[in-house]
Amino acid sequence: MMKMKSEDGLLSVCEKCRMKKQRSAAKGKANRLVHTLLLVICFMASMTPAVAQQNSDRISLGFGCLYERGLDVTLSYEHETKYHNAWEYFANGYIKWDECASCGHVCPESFWNNYRSYGFGFAYKPCVARGRNHHGNMRIGASVGSDTDRFLGGIHLGYEHNYTLRHGWKLFWQVKTDVMIKGEDLFRTGIVLGVKLPVK
Ligand SMILES: [Zn+2]
Known part of the structure; x- marks a missing residue:
């Protein structure tokens, strides 16, 4: 058992x-x-x-410091096609400040009301440098606009470098020269910093 x-x-x-x-x-x-x-x-x-x-679209906002005594804001709609090439449709506002004639300083009056212009245009931005999380584009564009009393035309040349963040966001810097036809200043050369957020 x-x-x-x-x-x-x-x-x-x-x-x-x-x-x-x-x-x-x-x-x-x-x-x-x-x-x-x-x-x-x-x-x-x-x-x-x-x-x-x-293949994506973004809203882009950039702030620029331009020679000499100039600041600008550019709001753009950017359509990216293949290989990071892109089309940009933009609105640009520009101010050029000066020392005030009456107080001798840069005061709010002479900052905001010395010279202003705005423009609307578009740019083609072929991609010329690619990395894993960044890419560089040339920026070639044209615009029409106005200052306080005249019609203005603009030709825009520059280089833009983009850094891809999470969820399709991008940071970018630009070096650019705006050639302003009939503007107070012919050349506006400077640096722009900005951000892009995806819209679709
Ligand atoms: Zn003043």
Whole structure:
């Protein structure tokens, strides 16, 4: 009776062992499948934003310091096509401050009311440098606008460097020269810093 019991016990242990082995083999297969799936998902996740970023539209806001005594703001709608090439449609406001004739300083009056102009235009921005999270574009554009009493035309030449952030946001800096036809100053050369946020 004792022997039978132990034999029975032995058998049941063996059976358990076998089932355990089977289960762990199945588990191993499942693990490999999960790993493969995760790899595929990771791969797709890493590819999808790159594809999405190539064809996308952004609102861009840039603030510029221009020689001499000039500041400008540019609000743009940017449409990015293939390979980071882009079209930009922009509105630009510009002020040039001066020392005040009456108080001899740069005061609010002489800052805001010395000279102002605005313009609307577009630019083509071919991509000329690409990196993993950044790219550089030439910026070639034209605009029409006005200052306080005249019609103005503008030709815009520059270079823009973009840094891609999370969720399609970008930071950029620009070096640019605006050639203003009939403006108070012919050349406005300077640096712009800005941000772009995705709209679709
Ligand atoms: Zn003043």
